[in-house]
Amino acid sequence: MHYSSYIELSQKALEKNIRFLRKRIGKSSLFSSVVKGNAYGHNIGDFVPLAVRCGIRHFSVFSVEEAFAAHEHLSHDCHLMIMGYIDPEDLEWAISKGISFYVFDCGRLEAAVSRARSMGMKARIHLELETGLNRTGLEGQELERAAEIIIRNRDWVTVEAACTHFAGAESIANFWRINNQIKRFSEAVSRLERQGLSIPKKHTACSAAALRYPETIMDMVRFGIAQYGYWPSMETRIQYLLERQEDGKGPGQNPLRAVLTWKSRIMSVREVKTGEYVGYGTIYQTSRTQRIATVPIGYSHGFARSLSNLGYVLVHGRRCPVAGTVSMNATTIDVSHVHDARAGDEVVVVGRQGKNEITIGSFSDMSRNLNYEVLVRIPSEIPRVIVD
Numbered sequence: 001m002h003y004s005s006y007i008e009l010s011q012k013a014l015e016k017n018i019r020f021l022r023k024r025i026g027k028s029s030l031f032s033s034v035v036k037g038n039a040y041g042h043n044i045g046d047f048v049p050l051a052v053r054c055g056i057r058h059f060s061v062f063s064v065e066e067a068f069a070a071h072e073h074l075s076h077d078c079h080l081m082i083m084g085y086i087d088p089e090d091l092e093w094a095i096s097k098g099i100s101f102y103v104f105d106c107g108r109l110e111a112a113v114s115r116a117r118s119m120g121m122k123a124r125i126h127l128e129l130e131t132g133l134n135r136t137g138l139e140g141q142e143l144e145r146a147a148e149i150i151i152r153n154r155d156w157v158t159v160e161a162a163c164t165h166f167a168g169a170e171s172i173a174n175f176w177r178i179n180n181q182i183k184r185f186s187e188a189v190s191r192l193e194r195q196g197l198s199i200p201k202k203h204t205a206c207s208a209a210a211l212r213y214p215e216t217i218m219d220m221v222r223f224g225i226a227q228y229g230y231w232p233s234m235e236t237r238i239q240y241l242l243e244r245q246e247d248g249k250g251p252g253q254n255p256l257r258a259v260l261t262w263k264s265r266i267m268s269v270r271e272v273k274t275g276e277y278v279g280y281g282t283i284y285q286t287s288r289t290q291r292i293a294t295v296p297i298g299y300s301h302g303f304a305r306s307l308s309n310l311g312y313v314l315v316h317g318r319r320c321p322v323a324g325t326v327s328m329n330a331t332t333i334d335v336s337h338v339h340d341a342r343a344g345d346e347v348v349v350v351g352r353q354g355k356n357e358i359t360i361g362s363f364s365d366m367s368r369n370l371n372y373e374v375l376v377r378i379p380s381e382i383p384r385v386i387v388d
């Protein structure tokens with residue numbers, strides 16, 4: 001069967017991103033590949049084996065179901081970490097597979113200890129410390145109590161690390177908040193150590209923190225967005241360019257390259273006379289005789305309806321505007337300037353074709369964290385193909 005659109009994942013692009021990011025964090029910090037949100041829309045079942053081929057051995061997910069999806073694609077020397085949701089009933093599965101998980105309250109800690117004890121195994125935990133995000137995390141007396149529980153149950157729990165998550169390291173607007181979190185993190189770790197708990201490793205950084213606050217790199221970085229080839233925000237990209245300038249270097253090439261390209265094909269091309277409307281309603285009227293092509297993707301595939309009359313796609317390496325409304329399964333584009341465009345020709349919805357590129361950022365209105373949201377909304381049913 002042939003699909004109306006498909007997604008290519010580029011191994012070369014991923015290798016390039018990993019090389020750049022590894023160089024930034026240095027040899028003593030571990031690269032954890034964050035594959036929550038269906039690997040940011042790349043598809044966990046396709047992305048994880050690709051990342052393993054590129055040398056990644058540590059993966060982070062949010063929930064137990066994502067852990068389940070990732071687990072079957074890991075090689076035996078890989079490690080998996082759950083940063084968020086696990087139902088108490090599933091702790092046993094996680095412990096039995098040696099999967100580590102965040103502990104952010106004493107309830108979960110006690111549940112983990114009791115499961116581990118009844119299994120005769122050790123739970124591998126990461127102590128999540130509350131430092132200012134105010135979502136999940138241990139602090140104050142609860143943190144002290146957690147340390148006591150761990151010390152009393154050393155046979156059933158291994159503390160692998162202490163960790164925290166920043167509240168928006170990609171924006172300079174949060175500069176003071178992030179610095180405060182960094183300080184609170186190190187104070188909380190010292191308090192734990194004074195209580196007699198040894199903290200073998202520390203990790204705090206996501207992509208933006210690793211790129212902007214080098215002191216947050218520590219023993220491991222949890223790389224999400226950047227490994228897929230996107231800057232967490234325009235600011236992070238500008239700061240990188242300024243750094244290069246300070247080092248006396250030119251802007252150079254973008255060191256990050258999008259792993260994902262979303263492609264479709266022209267379904268049909270027709271000539272539409274001057275003054276006719278195209279598609280539903282009256283929002284697009286031809287101003288001369290135009291060649292209009294129909295592409296079999298629409299808002300049911302995550303090609304947002306808000307791209308009506310606004311979006312662009314690439315045909316033969318040339319930008320072609322969306323002409324009229326995006327409908328559920330089809331979108332009309334103007335190919336008047338691409339004279340030899342015909343049915344069956346490749347259409348790039350997101351990604352590079354020839355010298356042109358449709359970036360995820362330009363794919364819809366620019367707004368903060370849009371990269372993330374657009375990516376995870378790409379339907380998982382669209383087939384992914386690994387390319388070199």
Ligand SMILES: *Cc1c(COP(=O)(O)O)cnc(C)c1O
Nearest residue numbers: 034083165206207222223224225
């Ligand atoms: C999503 C997430 C990350 C990765 O964030 P990016 O900005 O995509 O690099 C890291 N840590 C935690 C706890 C996360 O939830």
